[in-house]
Amino acid sequence: MSARRNGPATADPDTRRRPSRRLTRTVTVVASCLAVLAAAVVVGVRTLGQEPTVTLLANWTGTDERNFRTAVIEPFERKYHIRVEYQGSSAQSQVLGADVEAGTPPDVVVLTGSGELADYARQKQLKPLEKLIRRDDFGASWATELDDGHVYWFPLKADLKSIVWYPAGMSGRQREQAAHRPGQWCLGMGSGATSGWPGTDWIEDIVLQRYGPRTYQQWAGGELPWRSQRVKSAWETWGGMVGAGGDPGLVGRALKTAYQKASEPVTGKPPGCTLEHQASFIRTQGAAWERADGRYDPSARLIPGATATGAWEVSGDLVALLHTTPQAKQLIRHLASADAQRAWNAVESGFSVHTGARPAPGDAGPAWHRSLGATLLDDRAVHCFDASDAMPPTVRDAFAEATIQFLAHPDRLDALLENLDTLSHARGLTWLPSVCDHTR
Incomplete structure (x- = not known):
C-alpha cells in the first residue's frame, strides 16, 4: 500500500539528523528476513508433526458453523492436539467436485447425498471405514454397505421427513380438511442451485406411504421405472394436493419462494397457509413455526391412499474419509463417537441416530423434539433414506428440475418421466443396493 500524501514536501524544522537511506534499507531487509524465518518456523513445526492438521469440508455456516466448532471441533482439538482446518459451504458438492478434479480434496467431507458418495467410492476417492467405526452404532439405511463389502460413510446428524407441520390449536378434523385444499399447503421450491428438492421429498414420501418400503426400495435403486403406474400416480397425487398447473398466483408463489420462507404465511391474520410437508429441521430454521408453536402429524395421516404403517423417509449429513492420515482417522473416530454426536445435536437441535446417543429418560426438551x-431411533419402524439423495447425482438433479417443471406444467408429466427413465439407464451409474433398514 502506498503512503498517504497530504501535500508537497516541506523542510523539517527538527534539526536532529535522520537515519541514512542505507540504514533504513538494512533494517527493512532484516525485518523481512525475520518475517520469512517466522513463517518457515511455523511450516516446519507443522511438517515435523508438532501441529498435525486435518481438513474438513461441510455445509454448515453461520450459527451452525459456530455451534459445530464449539461443540465438536474445539473439544477434538484440545483433546488430541490436532488442528482442524474447516471449510463451510452451502455448495459443498460443487466445492468437493472442483477439489477432486484439481487433485486437492479435503481429508474428511460431510455430504447429504449417499448416491453422490457412492459415486466417489466407485471412483476410489473414498476410504473404507469398517476399522474406524462400529457398524452396530448405526442402522443399515445410515451406514450402507456397498457391493464391494465396504462401508464408506456414517451419519453425523439425521432428520425425519415423513411429517406435516401445523400450528398449535389446529384440530385433527381441520387438518384433514386443509389437506384437500391446495392453498393451505405452505410450499417453497427455491434453494439456489438445488431448487426443486422440496418437490422430490413430496413425491418420495407419497411413494413410500402409498406403496410401502419394498416399492420405494426398488424405485430408489433404479429397478422400478419412472413411468410405472405407481411412481406416476405419486406425481399426480402431489400435483392434486398442491394445485399443480392451477391458480397462477398459488403456483407462482411456490416457484418463487425459498423453502426456508414457505411457512411465513402461517402467522398471518388470517393465515395464508396452515400445513407444510417438510423435514424436522424446519422447526428450528423457520421462525414462523416457532411463533406458531408448530406441531406435526405423520404424513401418512394426510396423504390420500396411504397404506404403509411405521414407514419413515429420513435424511442425514454423512461423513466420509478421503485421506487416511493419522489425524484424519482420529477425526473420523471422534465424529462417530456417541459423545461428539450427542454434543453437536444438542446445540444444533438436530438428531443423532447413534445407538449410544439415545436420550436418557426424563431428558429435557420440547415434546415434539x-x-x-x-x-x-425406533427399532420397530422402517427408515428409508431420501430416495433422490440416494440416486446418482445426474438423476437426482434432473428429478429436482422436473418437479419445478411439473408444478407449472403438469401436462408434461409423461415427457418428464420418459427423460428420467432415459437418464436412469445411462451406463456407468452407481445405484445403492439398499436405502431402507428393512422392508418387512
Whole structure:
C-alpha cells in the first residue's frame, strides 16, 4: 500500500539528523528476513508433526458453523492436539467436485447425498471405514454397505421427513380438511442451485406411504421405472394436493419462494397457509413455526391412499474419509463417537441416530423434539433414506428440475418421466443396493 500524501514536501524544522537511506534499507531487509524465518518456523513445526492438521469440508455456516466448532471441533482439538482446518459451504458438492478434479480434496467431507458418495467410492476417492467405526452404532439405511463389502460413510446428524407441520390449536378434523385444499399447503421450491428438492421429498414420501418400503426400495435403486403406474400416480397425487398447473398466483408463489420462507404465511391474520410437508429441521430454521408453536402429524395421516404403517423417509449429513492420515482417522473416530454426536445435536437441535446417543429418560426438551428423536431411533419402524439423495447425482438433479417443471406444467408429466427413465439407464451409474433398514 502506498503512503498517504497530504501535500508537497516541506523542510523539517527538527534539526536532529535522520537515519541514512542505507540504514533504513538494512533494517527493512532484516525485518523481512525475520518475517520469512517466522513463517518457515511455523511450516516446519507443522511438517515435523508438532501441529498435525486435518481438513474438513461441510455445509454448515453461520450459527451452525459456530455451534459445530464449539461443540465438536474445539473439544477434538484440545483433546488430541490436532488442528482442524474447516471449510463451510452451502455448495459443498460443487466445492468437493472442483477439489477432486484439481487433485486437492479435503481429508474428511460431510455430504447429504449417499448416491453422490457412492459415486466417489466407485471412483476410489473414498476410504473404507469398517476399522474406524462400529457398524452396530448405526442402522443399515445410515451406514450402507456397498457391493464391494465396504462401508464408506456414517451419519453425523439425521432428520425425519415423513411429517406435516401445523400450528398449535389446529384440530385433527381441520387438518384433514386443509389437506384437500391446495392453498393451505405452505410450499417453497427455491434453494439456489438445488431448487426443486422440496418437490422430490413430496413425491418420495407419497411413494413410500402409498406403496410401502419394498416399492420405494426398488424405485430408489433404479429397478422400478419412472413411468410405472405407481411412481406416476405419486406425481399426480402431489400435483392434486398442491394445485399443480392451477391458480397462477398459488403456483407462482411456490416457484418463487425459498423453502426456508414457505411457512411465513402461517402467522398471518388470517393465515395464508396452515400445513407444510417438510423435514424436522424446519422447526428450528423457520421462525414462523416457532411463533406458531408448530406441531406435526405423520404424513401418512394426510396423504390420500396411504397404506404403509411405521414407514419413515429420513435424511442425514454423512461423513466420509478421503485421506487416511493419522489425524484424519482420529477425526473420523471422534465424529462417530456417541459423545461428539450427542454434543453437536444438542446445540444444533438436530438428531443423532447413534445407538449410544439415545436420550436418557426424563431428558429435557420440547415434546415434539423428543418424539421425533424417538421415532428416528425406533427399532420397530422402517427408515428409508431420501430416495433422490440416494440416486446418482445426474438423476437426482434432473428429478429436482422436473418437479419445478411439473408444478407449472403438469401436462408434461409423461415427457418428464420418459427423460428420467432415459437418464436412469445411462451406463456407468452407481445405484445403492439398499436405502431402507428393512422392508418387512
